[in-house]
Structure formats: C-alpha cells, structure tokens
Amino acid sequence: MNQIYNFSAGPATLPREILQLARDEMLDWHGSGMSVMEMSHRGLEFTSIIEDLEQDLRELVNIPPNYKVLFLQGGASSQFAMVPMNLLRGKTKADYIHTGQWSDKAINEANRYCFVNIAASSEDARFTYVPPQDQWHLDSDAAYVHMTSNETIGGVEFHWTPEPPSDHDIPIVADMSSNILSRPLDVTRYGLIYAGAQKNLGPAGLVLVIIREDLAGFAQPGTPTLFDYQAHIKHNSMYNTPPTYAIYITGLVIKWLKRQGGLAAIEQTNIRKSALLYDLIDSCDFYQCPVDVPDRSRMNIPFTLRNPALDALFLEQAEANGLVQLKGHRSVGGMRASLYNAMPMDGVVQLIEFMKEFANKNA
Structure with missing residues (x-):
C-alpha cells in the first residue's frame, strides 16, 4: 500500500x-x-x-x-x-x-x-x-x-x-x-x-x-x-x-x-509541527495565511496561493505525492492542512518540501 x-x-x-x-x-x-x-x-x-x-x-x-x-x-x-x-x-x-x-x-x-x-x-x-x-x-x-x-x-x-x-x-x-x-x-x-x-x-x-x-x-x-x-x-x-x-x-x-507522554508532551509536538508549516508560509510571498499570528490554529492551517489559478495544479500534484485532502473548505477556498495529534512529523515535513518545490517551479 x-x-x-x-x-x-x-x-x-x-x-x-x-x-x-x-x-x-x-x-x-x-x-x-x-x-x-x-x-x-x-x-x-x-x-x-x-x-x-x-x-x-x-x-x-x-x-x-x-x-x-x-x-x-x-x-x-x-x-x-x-x-x-x-x-x-x-x-x-x-x-x-x-x-x-x-x-x-x-x-x-x-x-x-x-x-x-x-x-x-x-x-x-x-x-x-x-x-x-x-x-x-x-x-x-x-x-x-x-x-x-x-x-x-x-x-x-x-x-x-x-x-x-x-x-x-x-x-x-x-x-x-x-x-x-x-x-x-x-x-x-x-x-x-x-x-x-x-x-x-x-x-x-x-x-x-x-x-x-x-x-x-x-x-x-x-x-x-x-x-x-x-x-x-x-x-x-x-x-x-x-x-x-x-x-x-x-x-x-x-x-x-x-x-506519547500525555497532553503536555503532545502539545510540544503540535507546536513544532504547526511552527514548521507557518514558518514556510511566512517566509515567501507565494503562500499566505489570513489569520492573525497570535490566534493561528495549531490544528487547522488555512493558506492561499498567490495565484489562485494554480490551486487545481497544486492539489493534483500534492495528491500525486501522497499528500491528500488539502483543499480548503468550500466557503473560503484556498488550501487547508489539518495537523491533528495523529499527523506524524514526517507528514508535515513532506508537505513543506512539496510546497517549496511547487513554489520554486511556479513562481
């Protein structure tokens, strides 16, 4: 599989x-x-x-x-x-x-x-x-x-x-x-x-x-x-x-x-996972997150592409790389990555690597 x-x-x-x-x-x-x-x-x-x-x-x-x-x-x-x-x-x-x-x-x-x-x-x-x-x-x-x-x-x-x-x-x-x-x-x-x-x-x-x-x-x-x-x-x-x-x-x-060590330990893992993705989003102008920084969710990270015309291609290529269900809610559009407790760090890392590569190819 x-x-x-x-x-x-x-x-x-x-x-x-x-x-x-x-x-x-x-x-x-x-x-x-x-x-x-x-x-x-x-x-x-x-x-x-x-x-x-x-x-x-x-x-x-x-x-x-x-x-x-x-x-x-x-x-x-x-x-x-x-x-x-x-x-x-x-x-x-x-x-x-x-x-x-x-x-x-x-x-x-x-x-x-x-x-x-x-x-x-x-x-x-x-x-x-x-x-x-x-x-x-x-x-x-x-x-x-x-x-x-x-x-x-x-x-x-x-x-x-x-x-x-x-x-x-x-x-x-x-x-x-x-x-x-x-x-x-x-x-x-x-x-x-x-x-x-x-x-x-x-x-x-x-x-x-x-x-x-x-x-x-x-x-x-x-x-x-x-x-x-x-x-x-x-x-x-x-x-x-x-x-x-x-x-x-x-x-x-x-x-x-x-x-896993209880809730204090899982919180630290969730902080690290979400920080990695937010850092990438904030480090370039290809992606944007609309939420005020102090109130950004660790669990659900919405983001948009600078060029919405690339949304379909982003989702298609993400799925081809084993990264699924990234489409944002129909009411707001864009993308959304949910990083619940069970999402492993490897998944976040692979998403970030894909997003970097996609941005470099389509900037």
Whole structure:
C-alpha cells in the first residue's frame, strides 16, 4: 500500500498503530470470539471497554469527580441544541462568542431556545482573530457563555482560557471539537465541554461531553429524554445503544496519547509541527495565511496561493505525492492542512518540501 498523509479536517487521520491494532482485533476482541461491533453494549466485554475509556480519559485530563463524562451520539452539532435545552435553567438569555462558521451554527441553533447575545465577534475582519476578553460585552442575565475553542474552517484558535465572569456566576461552555486533547486542559475552568470525535479522538459517530454535575437536571420542559443530560448521566451513557465501535477506537487513542507522554508532551509536538508549516508560509510571498499570528490554529492551517489559478495544479500534484485532502473548505477556498495529534512529523515535513518545490517551479 502506498504511504499517504491525510490532511483532512475530519474525519481525520488516526494513528497507524491504532488502525493496525483494530485490524488485528476486528474478528476476535481479547479472546471473546466477537468483534466489538457485534457485542451487546450491556455485556461484560463492552462494559469493560467503556469503563476503561472513562478511567483513562479522567487520568489523562485530570477530570475532577464532580464532572460527569458522557459518550453520546449526534456529533457536536447535536450539542448546539442540547446546551440551551439543558443549561438555560429558567433563564432566557445566553452569551455567545462569534469567531467563525461553527460558532455561527451554534448561535443559529441556540436562537431557537433563547435570546442570544453576541458578546464578541470577529466578523468585522472575516473571522481572522479571537476577540480579546476585555472586549467581551457579557449579559449579567445570561445563563452561560459559549465559545468555540478552535474554528476548523477559518483556522482561528483560542490559545488562552477565558476567565470566568467576576460580576455574575455563569458557566463557560466550550465546543472543543477540533483541538481537544491537543494540549493540557483545565476542566474546572468550564461548566461544560463537548467535542465531536472525528478529529482528535477517534472515528465519526461519537460526541464527548464533560459536564459539571450541578448543571445537569434542569432540562427545559418538553425536552426529549434523549436530549436530557441527566438521563445519560443516570444511565452511564447507556440510555440508548451508544456508538460502540467509535468508543472502542477512542479508547485506543486515549491509551496512545498516554504513551506519547500525555497532553503536555503532545502539545510540544503540535507546536513544532504547526511552527514548521507557518514558518514556510511566512517566509515567501507565494503562500499566505489570513489569520492573525497570535490566534493561528495549531490544528487547522488555512493558506492561499498567490495565484489562485494554480490551486487545481497544486492539489493534483500534492495528491500525486501522497499528500491528500488539502483543499480548503468550500466557503473560503484556498488550501487547508489539518495537523491533528495523529499527523506524524514526517507528514508535515513532506508537505513543506512539496510546497517549496511547487513554489520554486511556479513562481
């Protein structure tokens, strides 16, 4: 099989050793005679898998006991509705930080359930920066503050953790779908964290929710049981059949992260990978990155070619060199290289060498 490097924004590349292990265990998991895909989610075999995953995740991130860990379905997009359904707690307003297309989707969904106060926005500069917290205009009557910690499409990332509002007690809610576990995380600074799995955690089909237990149990009247966090807490993520195979793969990824040295170690690797690519982009006028330097994402690096007429040729030749899924999102164009935890340094180096050669031939 030819070696390729997959720079897709999601579903994204997984560690090769994890895929090989899953292949080896496909027909017979640990002598059970069953594939994980065949197991009863209430059987002893799968129960051990999901319990092991939660324990490993709690150890990796240092999740306190008063936070519940849920493994749900519906992807991160389901949380755009579940958050207001559960966290309004009798209030009618919520604060949202508008930093790109994913926060925009969250805002549009929340508008169905409450009044959304856009506390800060970077729309004035086409979402190329993170609004500093001293420019946020929070509503003292808001139930929570929602932020998107990394905008996958625009390549804008929070490299700082917001301070909880001092003048009123509201939790911070974070969509961390595209940068969770890419760096150390202080869970206690947030009321709720959610993340789709298909970027840094595992395959598509799973959404991770970490919620402070005192925030659960206040679902809006009429909320379907499946959308009530308390129902999932009560049933240990087993209210309905969970995405068993996605949970299994995510468990393997968490163990892999622990073997890499944990979140502090993986952060240093991610810093090195992204710095190499940004340095190349900034070193010549053939490529440009539109994002303000302090707010550039380590996970998703958008860039354009000086001559857009070369875009198709760039993508064609990149793929011929085993560098795939580099086309930018249709809404912004250009290119995008996603450097999630599982992207090896060799992939970044090969991309950089190709970009140098392409620029020299087409300058």
